[in-house]
């Protein structure tokens with residue numbers, strides 16, 4: 001019997017340009033609110049939410065990083081142990097989309113090679129100000145092997161789905177790893193543990 005209060009633990013890190021809505025997505029998911037006058041994140045913020053998926057408790061450690069360039073060296077150090085990254089841009093801000101290749105280079109350089117990356121186009125409530133079409137974003141995501149989802153932290157569109165789908169994918173990935181590992185284990189079927197993927201891609 002485990003003494004832990006969860007079956008799975010995953011670390012999710014949000015990255016992307018300043019002002020795209022990373023903090024608002026996290027607040028919406030963890031606290032169910034859209035904070036008025038949300039200030040810029042300084043460095044890195046951290047929240048936890050435990051969800052239940054098919055009867056199993058999944059604890060999500062969610063790290064919200066600052067998008068501003070001047071915090072980049074701090075935020076980079078959080079990529080390494082992430083099980084998943086939520087790369088966010090703002091559908092009403094072309095510039096935030098154009099910066100995505102730069103973010104992908106950061107991921108390549110600092111994150112674990114097994115990390116699951118989801119591309120999120122946020123602020124879909126600003127439909128009349130949209131600068132990046134859904135099709136263009138989907139095509140880009142496909143070339144980069146990323147899942148793509150559009151959200152509104154403000155209207156609460158797809159925010160639960162974003163985190164819950166991600167949790168399901170992480171569970172399925174963890175199970176595959178456990179299966180692969182248990183082939184050599186004397187106790188197959190033990191251990192739903194997760195784990196952080198500790199491989200170092202640092203230069």
Ligand SMILES: Nc1nc2c(ncn2[C@@H]2O[C@H](COP(=O)(O)OP(=O)(O)OP(=O)(O)O)[C@@H](O)[C@H]2O)c(=O)[nH]1
Nearest residue numbers: 018019020021022023024040041067123152153154
């Ligand atoms: N209309 C609309 N505005 C949003 C949405 N999400 C965030 N915003 C607004 O966008 C601004 C920036 O939101 P934040 O969540 O602070 O953005 P961030 O990506 O965390 O920014 P940094 O912390 O500087 O990296 C705020 O004024 C929010 O109110 C959304 O879904 N729709």
